[in-house]
Amino acid sequence: MNIILLGPPGAGKGTQAQRLVEKHGMRQLSTGDMLRAAVKAGTPTGLEAKAVMERGELVSDAIVSALIGDELDAMGPEAGAIFDGYPRTEAQAESLDSILEARDRKLDHVIELDVNEDALVERITGRFTCATCGKGYHDTFEKPHVEGTCDKCGGHEFKRRPDDNAETVRTRMAEYRAKTAPILPVYEARGIVSKVDGMADMDDVTAAIEAILAR
């Protein structure tokens, strides 16, 4: 199965993708995570992407589509793919069609996380992750069970994203509205979009997604 999780910054794409990975052994293809890894490693892609990401703008279509193609090739044909943060423009949506077709994959569901943008700034500015295993947390909504210790790997170091400040979040939201939201009608016309209430509790969001996948 191949699915897209679509929604603005902080909608819960990464949170829900991690849960699907754990439960179904699907693979999470997050272009944001891939770009952050490239920035950290100092690759040419990372050098090009760093300043763009810090401003909250979109990295070029060619770069992210190449990352997605490479990642699909690396994971082999059996595992299902969860596209998290990709596609984000009409050009990327067209590229994804060709990328999937060339690998005999088809898109099963586009799950739109429907959220109230005003609440997202709090979600994003409170977010942190384990520096060792990447598990996501939140200052208010999802704290580690033992303060300072990762539930998943026992690590003690945590980190925050440089683009998770109120000003950059506003640019990221504007980019979503201008360039990403317009791709929804393309998928609606194919009858594969399901809307989920992304403001519900995390577990309820997960249950709603599971119900869609079980259809």
Ligand code: AP5
């Ligand atoms: P990316 O990493 O994709 O960031 P984003 O789209 O801005 O989304 P986030 O990761 O911020 O949010 P999320 O929906 O994953 O929310 P999360 O689950 O963490 O992209 C970053 C940058 O990279 C872009 O700005 C761009 O520059 C570049 N880029 C990436 N892909 C690109 C592409 N395809 N093309 C061009 N450029 C690209 O949840 C947020 C917080 O809320 C967490 O703390 C979580 O615990 C909490 N939370 C989640 N769900 C709930 C809930 N139901 N209730 C309460 N709290 C919740």
Ligand code: MG
């Ligand atoms: Mg994310």
